[in-house]
Amino acid sequence: MMQKNEGSLLSRLQNPAGLKILNASELNLLAAEIREIIVSTVSENGGHLASNLGVVELTIALHRVFNSPEDKIVWDVGHQCYAHKLLTGRYGVFPLLRKAGGLAGFPRRSESPHDCFNTGHASTSISAALGLLAGERLRGGRARTVAVIGDGALTGGLAYEAFSHAGQLGLPLIVILNDNKMSISANVGGLSKYLSRLSMKSKYQLFRRHFDAMAKKIPFIGDVFFDLVVRLKRAVKAVFYTDNFFVDLGFEYVGPIDGHHIQTLIGILEDVRRLDRPVVIHVITRKGKGYSFAEDDPGAYHGVGSFSVSGGLALSGAEGREPAVPAAGSSFTDVFGAALLDAARKDERVIAVTAAMDKGTGLSAFRQEFPKRFFDVGIAEEHAVTFAAGLAAKGLRPVTAIYSTFIQRSVDQIIHDVGLQNLPVTFALDHAGFVTADGETHQGLFDISLFRAVPNMTILAPAGAAELRRMLDWALGARERDGEAGPVMIRYPKALCPAEPPALSLPLEKGRGVWLSGGCEEGRLCLAFAGGLYREALDAARRLEAEGITADLYNLRFLKPVDEDYLADIMNRYAAVAFMEEGIQSGGFGEYAAELAQRRHCRSALAVFAAKGGDLGTREELLRENRLDGEGLVSRLLVFSESPAACRAL
Numbered sequence: 058m059m060q061k062n063e064g065s066l067l068s069r070l071q072n073p074a075g076l077k078i079l080n081a082s083e084l085n086l087l088a089a090e091i092r093e094i095i096v097s098t099v100s101e102n103g104g105h106l107a108s109n110l111g112v113v114e115l116t117i118a119l120h121r122v123f124n125s126p127e128d129k130i131v132w133d134v135g136h137q138c139y140a141h142k143l144l145t146g147r148y149g150v151f152p153l154l155r156k157a158g159g160l161a162g163f164p165r166r167s168e169s170p171h172d173c174f175n176t177g178h179a180s181t182s183i184s185a186a187l188g189l190l191a192g193e194r195l196r197g198g199r200a201r202t203v204a205v206i207g208d209g210a211l212t213g214g215l216a217y218e219a220f221s222h223a224g225q226l227g228l229p230l231i232v233i234l235n236d237n238k239m240s241i242s243a244n245v246g247g248l249s250k251y252l253s254r255l256s257m258k259s260k261y262q263l264f265r266r267h268f269d270a271m272a273k274k275i276p277f278i279g280d281v282f283f284d285l286v287v288r289l290k291r292a293v294k295a296v297f298y299t300d301n302f303f304v305d306l307g308f309e310y311v312g313p314i315d316g317h318h319i320q321t322l323i324g325i326l327e328d329v330r331r332l333d334r335p336v337v338i339h340v341i342t343r344k345g346k347g348y349s350f351a352e353d354d355p356g357a358y359h360g361v362g363s364f365s366v367s368g369g370l371a372l373s374g375a376e377g378r379e380p381a382v383p384a385a386g387s388s389f390t391d392v393f394g395a396a397l398l399d400a401a402r403k404d405e406r407v408i409a410v411t412a413a414m415d416k417g418t419g420l421s422a423f424r425q426e427f428p429k430r431f432f433d434v435g436i437a438e439e440h441a442v443t444f445a446a447g448l449a450a451k452g453l454r455p456v457t458a459i460y461s462t463f464i465q466r467s468v469d470q471i472i473h474d475v476g477l478q479n480l481p482v483t484f485a486l487d488h489a490g491f492v493t494a495d496g497e498t499h500q501g502l503f504d505i506s507l508f509r510a511v512p513n514m515t516i517l518a519p520a521g522a523a524e525l526r527r528m529l530d531w532a533l534g535a536r537e538r539d540g541e542a543g544p545v546m547i548r549y550p551k552a553l554c555p556a557e558p559p560a561l562s563l564p565l566e567k568g569r570g571v572w573l574s575g576g577c578e579e580g581r582l583c584l585a586f587a588g589g590l591y592r593e594a595l596d597a598a599r600r601l602e603a604e605g606i607t608a609d610l611y612n613l614r615f616l617k618p619v620d621e622d623y624l625a626d627i628m629n630r631y632a633a634v635a636f637m638e639e640g641i642q643s644g645g646f647g648e649y650a651a652e653l654a655q656r657r658h659c660r661s662a663l664a665v666f667a668a669k670g671g672d673l674g675t676r677e678e679l680l681r682e683n684r685l686d687g688e689g690l691v692s693r694l695l696v697f698s699e700s701p702a703a704c705r706a707l
C-alpha cells in the first residue's frame with residue numbers, strides 16, 4: 058500500500074538529507090504534513106498519537122542537523138518515532154503502521170539503518186546511546202549520538218544509572234529531555250516537580266529574548282551583528298548554562314527551549330553538536346500538539362485504537378478506560394479494577410501500586426476512592442515491587458498491577474525482596490499473553506517461565522471474570538484463613554472475559570485446577586489449559602467433538618504450586634494430555650508437567666502447546682500464527698491423538 062499524496066514535500070523526501078535544503082517555511086509546511094499523516098494513519102490503525110504529535114518539530118530539527126544513520130538518534134520507549142520513520146524513507150509504507158507484516162510502531166534495527174537501537178520499554182535510551190557512543194569512539198569514529206527521553210521515562214532508575222556513568226565518561230553524549238509534563242497520565246514524582254522549577258528558574262530564554270531584542274535594534278548591522286555575537290558567544294561558552302542536577306552530574310545544561318520552534322531547535326542543536334562534553338537539552342513540548350482533542354486530553358490520546366478524526370475518541374471509544382462497575386463482556390482489566398475496589402472497601406490493609414499505568418491496569422476508580430491507599434510510583438517497576446514488599450512487611454496487603462512485559466524489569470526485586478522473604482504482595486499481571494499491535498517488545502510471554510522459579514511464589518491464571526474475582530479474594534484474604542501466606546501472581550490477557558461456566562466460580566483448592574467437562578476419565582484426551590486460553594481450548598474441544606473425539610477440559614488455575622499427586626494421576630489415567638499456555642514454551646508450565654511425568658513415570662502421551670513468540674498483529678492473529686487458536690490446536694491435536702509421537706515433533 059502506498060501513500061497517495063504525491064505532491065507533498067514529504068512524498069519527495071527520500072531520506073533525511075533532503076531536509077538540509079528546505080527553507081524555514083518549507084520546514085514548517087513539512088511539520089504540518091507530518092502531523093496530518095500521523096493523525097489520519099493513527100485514526101485508522103491506532104497507535105501512540107499524542108506523544109508523536111509532540112515531537113514533530115524536534116524530529117525535523119534533529120534530522121536537519123545530524124546526519125543519520127552515521128549519527129545515531131535513540132528514541133526512549135520509541136513510541137514517538139513516527140515522524141522519524143516518515144523522514145527516513147518509510148513514508149510509502151506508513152499506512153501499514155502496526156499491522157502484521159507492516160511497520161513497527163517502535164524503532165526496529167531490522168527495519169531501517171536509521172533505527173539504531175530497538176526500544177519499547179522505558180528509560181533505556183541514555184544507556185544505549187552511551188554504549189553506542191563509547192563504541193563509536195573505541196572504533197575511532199567521531200559521529201554524534203543523541204538520546205531523546207521524555208520526562209515520564211526519566212522517572213525510571215535506569216536513566217540515572219546512565220546519567221551517572223555518562224558524567225563519569227565525559228563523552229559528548231547529547232541527551233534531549235522532552236518535557237511535556239506527561240507520562241501516560243500526568244507525570245508524577247519529585248523529579249517532575251524539579252523539572253517544572255527548573256523551567257521557571259532558568260534564565261536562558263529570558264536572556265535570549267532580551268539579547269535578541271537589543272541586538273536587532275542596532276541599525277543596519279542589527280542582524281549581522283546579532284548572528285556574529287551569538288555565534289561568538291556560543292563558540293566561547295556555547296550557551297547560557299544554569300547550575301542544576303544535570304550540571305552536578307557532569308553535563309552541560311541548555312534550556313528550557315520551545316520544542317515547537319524549528320529554527321530555535323536547529324540553532325541550539327547546531328551549537329551543541331560542536332560541544333565536546335555531555336549535554337542535556339531541556340525541550341518543552343506539548344503532548345498532542347496540533348490536534349485539539351489530543352491537546353485537551355493528552356492522557357486519553359496517548360495510546361488509542363481507531364477513532365474519527367473530526368469527532369475524536371468521543372465518537373469512537375478510547376482504549377484503556379475502565380468503568381467502576383464492569384458490564385457484561387467486560388475486559389479482565391475492568392473486572393480486576395472493580396474486584397480490587399470491593400476488596401479495598403472490605404479490608405483497609407489493601408493498597409494499590411502502579412508504575413505509571415493507572416488507567417491501563419484498571420485502577421482509576423481505586424485512585425479516586427482511596428487516594429491515600431493508591432501509589433503511582435512513575436515508570437519504576439523495580440521500585441514498585443520493593444516498595445510493595447516494604448508495605449507488606451509492615452502488615453499491609455499491597456496489590457501491584459503491572460503489565461506482564463514490564464514486570465520483566467523486576468525479576469531481582471521479586472526474587473530478593475518478595476519471594477525470599479515470603480511477603481504477601483499480590484501481583485496483577487495484565488496483558489499476559491499476546492498483545493495487539495505493539496510488537497515483540499510488548500508481548501507478555503515470559504512471566505510464567507521467569508516467575509515459576511521464584512521461591513514461595515504462587516501463580517494463578519483465571520479463565521474469566523468470576524474466577525479472577527475468586528483468585529483476588531483468595532490472594533488477599535481467603536488463603537490466610539487456611540494459614541497460607543506469601544506472594545501471589547494473577548496473570549490474565551488483554552481481552553474480554555468469556556461467558557463462564559459455573560465451575561469457574563468454585564472455591565480454589567491449592568495446587569489444583571477445575572474440571573469444565575469430564576474429570577479424570579480413563580483413556581480419553583484431556584486438554585489442560587492455562588486460564589487465558591479458555592476460549593481457544595473450548596473451541597478446540599467443540600471442533601474435536603465434531604470429529605468424533607471427546608476431549609475433557611481441565612482449567613489448571615494454579616501454574617504454581619501444583620498438587621503433583623493430583624496432576625500425576627491425570628497424566629496416568631488419560632490416554633493423552635495436551636498442555637496449553639499463552640506463554641513462551643521454554644520453562645513454561647507444559648515443560649514442567651512433562652518433567653513431572655517423567656519423574657513419576659506417568660503413562661499418558663503428552664503434548665505441550667505454548668507460544669514460540671510474537672510480533673505485530675492482533676492477539677487473535679498472533680494466537681493463530683502460534684497455532685494456539687481453536688483451529689491450530691485441533692490440527693495439532695488430531696495428529697497427536699492419532700500418533701502422539703508425531704505430535705511431539707510439531
Ligand SMILES: Cc1ncc(C[n+]2csc(CCOP(=O)(O)OP(=O)(O)O)c2C)c(N)n1
Pocket residue numbers: 108111134136137177178179206207208209210211235237239240241344412413414436438463466
Ligand atoms: C518499563 C516500561 N513501563 C511502562 C511503559 C508504558 N509506557 C509507555 S509510554 C509511557 C509514558 C512515557 O512518558 P514520556 O517518557 O514522558 O513520553 P511521552 O509519551 O510523554 O512523550 C509509559 C508509562 C513502558 N513503555 N516501559
